Amino acid sequence: AQTVTQSQPEMSVQEAETVTLSCTYDTSESDYYLFWYKQPPSRQMILVIRQEAYKQQNATENRFSVNFQKAAKSFSLKISDSQLGDAAMYFCAYRSPLSQKLVFGQGTRLTINP
Amino acid sequence: ETGVTQTPRHLVMGMTNKKSLKCEQHLGHNAMYWYKQSAKKPLELMFVYSLEERVENNSVPSRFSPECPNSSHLFLHLHTLQPEDSALYLCASSQELGTFNTEAFFGQGTRLTVV
Numbered sequence: 001a002q003t004v005t006q007s008q009p010e011m012s013v014q015e016a017e018t019v020t021l022s023c024t025y026d027t028s029e030s031d032y033y034l035f036w037y038k039q040p041p042s043r044q045m046i047l048v049i050r051q052e053a054y055k056q057q058n059a060t061e062n063r064f065s066v067n068f069q070k071a072a073k074s075f076s077l078k079i080s081d082s083q084l085g086d087a088a089m090y091f092c093a094y095r096s097p098l099s100q101k102l103v104f105g106q107g108t109r110l111t112i113n114p
Numbered sequence: 115e116t117g118v119t120q121t122p123r124h125l126v127m128g129m130t131n132k133k134s135l136k137c138e139q140h141l142g143h144n145a146m147y148w149y150k151q152s153a154k155k156p157l158e159l160m161f162v163y164s165l166e167e168r169v170e171n172n173s174v175p176s177r178f179s180p181e182c183p184n185s186s187h188l189f190l191h192l193h194t195l196q197p198e199d200s201a202l203y204l205c206a207s208s209q210e211l212g213t214f215n216t217e218a219f220f221g222q223g224t225r226l227t228v229v
Contacts, residue, residue, distance in 0.1 A: 004156070035217060043202060045220035091157070100145055100208065101170065102218060104157040 002027045004094050006105035013082045014113050020067075021077045021108050023092030029053075033095045034068070035102070036077045040088040048090070051075065079110075087112045117141040120205050120221035127195065128229055135190040135224045137205030145210045146188040147218065148180060151202040163188060164210055195228045202226070 003026045013019035025034070036048040051059045051068050059066050063083075067076045079086055092105040118139045127133050139146060148160040162170035163182040177199075179191040188205055202225050206218040 037220075042222060043204075043225075044222040045204065045206075045218075047217045047219075050217055099170075100147070100162050100164065100210065101159050102149075102157075106154075106156050 002029075002032075002094050002096065002103050004092050004103050004105040006090075006092055006108050008108045009106070010109045010111070012111040012113055013079075015082055015084060017082055018078060018080045019082055019110065021079075021090050021092075021110065023075045023077070023105055025073050025075065025092070025094050025103075027073070027094065027096075029096055031097055033097070034066075034075045035093040035095070036064070036066070036075075037091045037093060037104075038086075038088045039091065039107075040085075045091070049077065082112050084112050084114060086110060118205055118207055118219050118221035120203075120224050122224060123222065124225045124227075126227045126229060127192070129195060129197075131195075132191070132193040134192065135203055135205075135226075137188040137190075137221055139186055139188075139205075139207040139219070141207060141209075141219060143207035143209045143216075143219070144185055145208050146182060146185075147206040147208075148188065148190050149204040149206060149220075151204055151223070153201075157204070161190075192226075195226075197228050200226055200228045 032053045034051045037045045049061045063080045089107045094103045121136045145164045150158045160174045161180045181189040202223045204223045205221045208218045209216040
């Protein structure tokens with residue numbers, strides 16, 4: 001079974017600075033999907049960015065980018081120019097192409113200091 | 115305005131009560147999910163419905179009973195719950211396209227407290 005590990009329960013960063021959230025996963029599959037979701041106090045999980053394992057190029061969405069290291073099974077999220085609205089719980093998730101099931105990590109609580 | 119709406123937002127119920135959680139998606143998706151989010155634990159998938167048919171049940175106790183009357187609505191019927199069932203229950207939907215699915219879109223959850 002696949003597992004996802006986020007080793008940083010909490011992180012904090014100064015506004016306008018850059019922060020990187022870590023995620024590692026374990027799988028025997030060669031093709032899969034990886035996601036970062038954000039959960040603000042409103043509780044709604046919002047997709048931040050996705051990565052297909054067959055793509056070598058790292059995904060980027062505006063201030064959000066990932067560092068996908070397939071051999072190391074690592075999928076970190078970099079947030080540039082951090083804003084107060086980025087404060088939330090961030091979850092890394094894995095999905096097999098053969099399943100609708102998302103496997104989530106434990107989450108990282110990100111605090112933005114003004 | 116979210117594409118996935120859950121009601122109620124908060125629910126307090128006794129262990130002998132029967133209640134239902136409701137989820138409605140306005141995105142035209144064909145798959146819907148129930149997840150449980152407990153404190154200090156990763157989100158756990160409970161049920162998956164694809165084209166209104168249950169395709170996954172992750173060893174969930176029978177005191178949780180899902181229902182999917184159509185592709186836009188999903189219910190979770192609750193009865194004789196235990197205090198450890200207190201959690202945030204999240205509904206999600208996605209569009210299945212063969213072996214490729216769109217990402218899951220989530221509702222804001224129902225915060226359930228069992229007393």
